[in-house]
Every structure is written in structure tokens, then in C-alpha cells.
Amino acid sequence: MSGVVRTEPLRGELPLLVCGDPYSVVVLLQGYAEPEGVDDAVRADGSVTLVLPRTWGSDSSHRESLPEGGGVKTALEEAARGPILVDTGGPWAREALLGALAGQGVAPGDVTLVVGTHGHSDHIGNLGLFPGAALLVSHDFCLPGGRYLPHGLGEERPLQLGPGLEVWATPGHGGQRDVSVVVAGTVLGTVVVAGDVFERNGDEDSWQALSEDPVAQERSRKRILGTADVVVPGHGAAFRVVREAPQPRN
Numbered sequence: 001m002s003g004v005v006r007t008e009p010l011r012g013e014l015p016l017l018v019c020g021d022p023y024s025v026v027v028l029l030q031g032y033a034e035p036e037g038v039d040d041a042v043r044a045d046g047s048v049t050l051v052l053p054r055t056w057g058s059d060s061s062h063r064e065s066l067p068e069g070g071g072v073k074t075a076l077e078e079a080a081r082g083p084i085l086v087d088t089g090g091p092w093a094r095e096a097l098l099g100a101l102a103g104q105g106v107a108p109g110d111v112t113l114v115v116g117t118h119g120h121s122d123h124i125g126n127l128g129l130f131p132g133a134a135l136l137v138s139h140d141f142c143l144p145g146g147r148y149l150p151h152g153l154g155e156e157r158p159l160q161l162g163p164g165l166e167v168w169a170t171p172g173h174g175g176q177r178d179v180s181v182v183v184a185g186t187v188l189g190t191v192v193v194a195g196d197v198f199e200r201n202g203d204e205d206s207w208q209a210l211s212e213d214p215v216a217q218e219r220s221r222k223r224i225l226g227t228a229d230v231v232v233p234g235h236g237a238a239f240r241v242v243r244e245a246p247q248p249r250n
Contacts, residue, residue: 003246005225007201010188010238015103018230020186023165025193026050028100029089031122031235033199045093046123046234049193050104051084051165051183072141072149073160079134079143080161082112086181086193087234088126097126115167115181117195118174123234136167138177153179155219170197170224172217173210173234180224188240189229197221200236 010016016027031047083106089097101108108129116124116137124137134143136159142148153159159167164184171178173196181193197220199207211217224231225241232238 004244006242006244007231007239008242009201010230010240012238015100016238018186018188018191020054020183020191022054022163022185023183024052024054025183025186025191025232026052026104027232027238028104029093029096030237031089031233033235044122044235045090046087046120046196047193047232047236048089048093048097048100049086049181049232050101050106051086051181051193052104052106053081053083053162056082072151075134075143075149076141076151076159076161079113080165083110084113084115084161084181085111085130085133086115086232087117087123087195088114088129090122090125092125094126094129097129113161115179117180117193117197117234118178120174120196123195136179138174138179139169155223158182168192168223170194170220172213172215172220173197173207175212176216178220180220182227186230190227191230191232192224192228193232194224194228194234196234197224198231198233198236200233201231201239203233203236 018025027049029048033042033044036043111130111133113134114130119138132144139153141151153169155169166182168180168182170180183191208214228241
């Protein structure tokens with residue numbers, strides 16, 4: 001008999017820091033989606049999250065260029081040695097993003113990898129701020145200057161970026177190529193930055209209407225809930241995943 005899984009809000013002000021070793025997670029900007037006016041209009045922007053390696057310091061004098069040679073495994077691991085940004089928000093959030101990064105002592109040129117969970121404008125609208133970073137947007141991975149490398153990401157084959165740091169294929173919301181970032185080893189357990197696999201906590205009755213493949217997205221949601229202790233959704237506050245042991249039958 002399986003236990004019950006429920007979710008509850010994770011309290012805290014932005015920027016929301018979840019310390020970890022070897023990676024900490026900082027939710028910089030909280031996404032939102034709010035009805036506005038008539039004709040089903042919505043004003044929205046995506047969450048923006050920073051993953052910081054313990055070994056990286058803002059007092060670093062310079063950042064080494066990402067290697068052009070070597071295989072994709074080396075390139076991914078090198079890209080993950082510095083600050084990693086997961087989604088960038090829309091272009092209308094440019095100044096808010098720059099300010100939030102500065103608050104963490106991170107300049108755009110310090111960012112070594114940007115992961116775009118999917119290709120919607122409210123999640124990857126500020127890629128142009130990071131020309132020196134490697135980009136993993138959906139399933140496309142490229143080094144600065146546009147050198148694309150194949151990598152074989154799939155639902156049964158995550159990408160390993162570092163100890164306890166992975167990119168998962170989590171299809172559904174935007175089609176077959178959505179991804180999530182999984183960070184193990186934090187003080188709260190495993191944090192999953194899930195893009196729009198989860199719109200927000202308590203979205204059970206609404207996410208299907210925004211999904212290009214609800215069957216695949218349901219599979220992705222169950223997989224994340226089976227692993228995560230904390231989920232950062234695309235358009236709401238981070239939330240905890242609580243697993244309750246099954247009650248014995250009398």
C-alpha cells in the first residue's frame with residue numbers, strides 16, 4: 001500500500017534561499033499568472049531560480065571560458081561549475097532579474113549555464129543577457145558562440161551536471177521537450193525546479209487546460225512528486241512535498 005502525498009506552502013520571503021552542499025538554490029523571482037480584463041487575458045511571468053555551487057564565490061576575479069573541445073559530458077560539467085540560472089522570466093522582467101542577481105553578488109557575466117525549462121517567452125525572454133553562458137533550452141544544448149552538442153537526454157536518461165545535480169526530461173506542458181532541474185543535498189532535501197510541469201501549488205484542477213500533452217505531463221508530475229521535497233513551480237510560490245506513511249488496516 002502506498003502512502004499519501006500532499007503539498008503545503010514553503011514559507012519565506014524572496015529571495016528564498018535553500019542552502020545545500022554542493023549546491024544551494026535561490027528562488028530569485030516568483031512567477032505569477034493573473035486574469036486581466038476580458039477575453040480570457042492573463043498577465044504572467046515565469047519563476048527565476050539560481051543554483052549556486054558551494055565552490056563558487058562572488059569574489060572570483062574572472063571566469064574561465066567554457067571549453068570548445070571535449071565531449072558533451074565535460075562541457076556540461078564545466079558549465080555547471082559556476083552560477084546556473086533556471087529560466088530567465090520575460091523581457092519585461094529584465095531589470096528585476098538584473099537586480100535580483102546583483103542581490104546575490106552575481107553579474108550576468110558570472111553565469112556559466114542557463115537552463116530554459118521550455119520555450120515560452122515568459123521563461124526564456126532574457127537569454128540575451130547571458131551571451132557568455134552555455135544554454136540548455138528544452139533539449140538543445142549549446143556553448144557560447146552557437147556550438148550545439150548532442151547529449152541523449154530522455155525520460156530514462158537524465159543529464160548529470162554534478163554531484164546531486166541533474167536535468168530531467170519532463171514532457172507535457174510545452175510538448176515533448178520540457179526539462180526540470182533536480183538539486184539533491186539541500187537542507188530541505190531534494191529541490192526540483194519544475195518549470196510549468198506545475199503551474200503552482202494546488203493546480204490539480206487547472207494545469208490540464210494549459211498542457212500540450214496532458215498524459216505525458218501527468219507522468220512527469222507523478223515522477224517529480226515521487227522524488228522532490230520542495231518544488232519550484234512556474235507561476236507560484238515554492239511548496240513542500242509531504243509523504244505520509246500508509247495507515248495499517250485493522
